[in-house]
Amino acid sequence: MPEVILNALPYVIKFGLLGFAVAMFAMNLAVVLTWVDRRQGSMIQDRVGPNRAVAWLPTPIAQGLALGPAVLLALGVLGYCFKHEVEGPALEQRGIVFSQLAVLLLWMTGAVISAKVKARGPRNSFDLWIQTLGEPRFIFFGGLVAHVLLFFASIGLRGTPAGVTFAKVTSGAGPALFALAAVFGAGYAAFVIRNEKRIGLRLAGLLHPAADGLKTLFKEDFIPPNADRFLFNLAPFISFFPALVVLACVPFADTLCFATVDGKIQIGQLAASVPRVGVCTEGALKLQVLDFNIGILYFFAVAGTGIVGAALAGWASDNKYSLLGGLRAASQMVSYEVTMGLTLIGMIMVYGTLQVDKMILWQQENTWGIFAQPLAFVLFFAAAVAESKRIPFDIPEGESEIVAGYFTEYAGMKFAMFFFAEYIAVVTSAALMAAVFLGGWSLPFVFRDGIHLTVGSTSVFDAALPHGAIVALGAVGFILKTIVLCWLQLVIRWTLPRFRYDQLMRLGWRKLLPASLANILFTGFVVMAIRTGGAAVEHGMGVLANLCNLLLALGGLGLLVWFAVFMCTPRKRKQLLATTSAQYAAEVGGTRTLRMGA
Amino acid sequence: MTETSKTLGPRKVSGVPIARPGRTAGVQTYIPEIAKGLAITMKHFFHNTKEMVLGQRNDPVLEAVEEGINTISYPEQRRPYPTRFRGLHRLTHRDDGSPRCVACLCCSTACPAQCIHIEAGEYPEGDPKRGYERFPKRFVIDELRCIFCGFCVEACPCDAIRMDTGMHAAPYDSRDQFIFERDLLMTFPGRDGSHATANPRHEPGESGHPGIDRAHGH
Numbered sequence: 001m002p003e004v005i006l007n008a009l010p011y012v013i014k015f016g017l018l019g020f021a022v023a024m025f026a027m028n029l030a031v032v033l034t035w036v037d038r039r040q041g042s043m044i045q046d047r048v049g050p051n052r053a054v055a056w057l058p059t060p061i062a063q064g065l066a067l068g069p070a071v072l073l074a075l076g077v078l079g080y081c082f083k084h085e086v087e088g089p090a091l092e093q094r095g096i097v098f099s100q101l102a103v104l105l106l107w108m109t110g111a112v113i114s115a116k117v118k119a120r121g122p123r124n125s126f127d128l129w130i131q132t133l134g135e136p137r138f139i140f141f142g143g144l145v146a147h148v149l150l151f152f153a154s155i156g157l158r159g160t161p162a163g164v165t166f167a168k169v170t171s172g173a174g175p176a177l178f179a180l181a182a183v184f185g186a187g188y189a190a191f192v193i194r195n196e197k198r199i200g201l202r203l204a205g206l207l208h209p210a211a212d213g214l215k216t217l218f219k220e221d222f223i224p225p226n227a228d229r230f231l232f233n234l235a236p237f238i239s240f241f242p243a244l245v246v247l248a249c250v251p252f253a254d255t256l257c258f259a260t261v262d263g264k265i266q267i268g269q270l271a272a273s274v275p276r277v278g279v280c281t282e283g284a285l286k287l288q289v290l291d292f293n294i295g296i297l298y299f300f301a302v303a304g305t306g307i308v309g310a311a312l313a314g315w316a317s318d319n320k321y322s323l324l325g326g327l328r329a330a331s332q333m334v335s336y337e338v339t340m341g342l343t344l345i346g347m348i349m350v351y352g353t354l355q356v357d358k359m360i361l362w363q364q365e366n367t368w369g370i371f372a373q374p375l376a377f378v379l380f381f382a383a384a385v386a387e388s389k390r391i392p393f394d395i396p397e398g399e400s401e402i403v404a405g406y407f408t409e410y411a412g413m414k415f416a417m418f419f420f421a422e423y424i425a426v427v428t429s430a431a432l433m434a435a436v437f438l439g440g441w442s443l444p445f446v447f448r449d450g451i452h453l454t455v456g457s458t459s460v461f462d463a464a465l466p467h468g469a470i471v472a473l474g475a476v477g478f479i480l481k482t483i484v485l486c487w488l489q490l491v492i493r494w495t496l497p498r499f500r501y502d503q504l505m506r507l508g509w510r511k512l513l514p515a516s517l518a519n520i521l522f523t524g525f526v527v528m529a530i531r532t533g534g535a536a537v538e539h540g541m542g543v544l545a546n547l548c549n550l551l552l553a554l555g556g557l558g559l560l561v562w563f564a565v566f567m568c569t570p571r572k573r574k575q576l577l578a579t580t581s582a583q584y585a586a587e588v589g590g591t592r593t594l595r596m597g598a
Numbered sequence: 599m600t601e602t603s604k605t606l607g608p609r610k611v612s613g614v615p616i617a618r619p620g621r622t623a624g625v626q627t628y629i630p631e632i633a634k635g636l637a638i639t640m641k642h643f644f645h646n647t648k649e650m651v652l653g654q655r656n657d658p659v660l661e662a663v664e665e666g667i668n669t670i671s672y673p674e675q676r677r678p679y680p681t682r683f684r685g686l687h688r689l690t691h692r693d694d695g696s697p698r699c700v701a702c703l704c705c706s707t708a709c710p711a712q713c714i715h716i717e718a719g720e721y722p723e724g725d726p727k728r729g730y731e732r733f734p735k736r737f738v739i740d741e742l743r744c745i746f747c748g749f750c751v752e753a754c755p756c757d758a759i760r761m762d763t764g765m766h767a768a769p770y771d772s773r774d775q776f777i778f779e780r781d782l783l784m785t786f787p788g789r790d791g792s793h794a795t796a797n798p799r800h801e802p803g804e805s806g807h808p809g810i811d812r813a814h815g816h
Contacts, residue, residue, distance in 0.1 A: 571654070575660045580680040591659045
């Protein structure tokens, strides 16, 4: 018996850890989303939104919080670099990575300090010096120039004798400068706050949802006298559970390959590099909780049970509004699930698989699913928003008609569970859409062994990258895509008014459903045409896919540049001193930072 | 009668008729209109988030006409009151730091809310001011009862009570904290930071003093 347990232990650890990580990802993102929804939802209306939650820390603890991690990071980096001496290309790589990181940290620290000094005025000689550098954005521009110069120097000097010295210098000075910048930035913060009595930890208002969550735990657990007590208590769990477990079928990053020495898997050491095609046979760890052949069907099977929770809550509450809300929720979710499923049929025809990780591999080799099936993306997005019962499809909750719909009678943590399930559903649907339509963890031209920029059969740029870096890049890409899709759902919520009930049903059954059926028909014809078209058609499609990837890469770069320019462009403002109020405010240097007098 | 009957009934509306927006294909398909709406939301989102993150918000008072977040985060920021705002009362000082008030009871008499209570005191025997004027032993204002009409300031013959502090009463938690005694009222400065007023005051014996006191009579 102990052997059985011992044999099962790695699986328990693997699934337990992965499941925990995925659930934590969904829940934390949901918490952040509740905050973003309120805070930014106010800010688009030119208001500040809830940001008052604050935890007061004694100054020594705040100083420790600033200095401790920075010192640990610096020591870790220096220790790592001294312990692991490397030669040749590895040295070059270390020089590039750490010099770029050092420049990044330097300009970020400098810009933050400069902005602070600009806001509150100089207090010491360092403040005076940093003021001579000009506006904070000049420091950012300087950092950008340093990044580009370093990059081109490392590329241009590669292979020459000067390149060797350059690699030696950057691999030595990079980590040292990085450690220095980290410690200096934290030390400056600790020095500036030394005279404060206490430091308010606000985290940009992020403590607000945490405070709200804590509050709901202590609220009265109200149950209506004539309610069905058992079902009333069960319903929130039935709503909450599927929202949490559906992510199990979505992979978070590429398969991790561990290094093997003499046939033994080395946990704690990744394979240096992996081939472009194929999966490593030993020491592979799929970054996915459940890996089974029905793949995406699991998502629909589990997500469908969420309907039961809403319907039960509506029925068990012994309230007519709740019942109406429950009925509406059930009918709406059933209607839109049909569209969701039928939309994905087209994707499944294109990919030829039900497994989400294989879908992503197809997208890595070809192009993102949104280019293959643009109509399907729009339909699926609309259906997914309707499925999570959010504005403009929040008829089951409809505050103006039926109080709060199916959870009218719920209070405290049970209400919070319904509320939370809604936000987790946003995260999970965004993650699924990112995986199926936006390439999951795959990025354009980034493959399992490195970057290969090819159009058709001509190769433009090739660079090998270590396995760990590729997987990490993919994971970051996946999370970013998920966040962007979540954000898009929030923007829709902030913009659109609610549909009427008949409009909702008409949209679902008369517009989205026929459109998804037509999509299946059209996709069928196209897939058949490509399969019977021969090599020429296949090659043409390959070039088209490459062009789509090129478009994506250029668009992404363009967005980055636009964002940097946007962040650095100051807004022109006109001061109006017509009132005596404004004149008084101007006399004391503006109201923005004025402390209260009375 | 004819005048009245003319104004009754539907009147002819003058003005330029504006064409109703038609139902274009964009409106009917819903998608382009959604995109437009989302674009506007995103514009506000990016601008306001950027300004919030970089600490470049509008000054809510000086740049209030500009687009962006103009919220005043009250306890940390506040709008200065205009010059003629009638705020908390203050008792002005003489050069020696004593109140200018001569306890004539004009203000408490003028007060429609009857929130001022004064107990007058006589200067001791031999003081040149004795018989010429008195001083307030107690000068109490109930700031909860006050209606901030400013009649007390108008009534004061000595410019001893003013409402130019530019402050409002802080939200205390019990009523007795709103009862402001003489010494507290004398701690508030005016908007310019001084406890005096611009109007001169002449002590007995100084040039400019009319020289009237009990010994010399009117």
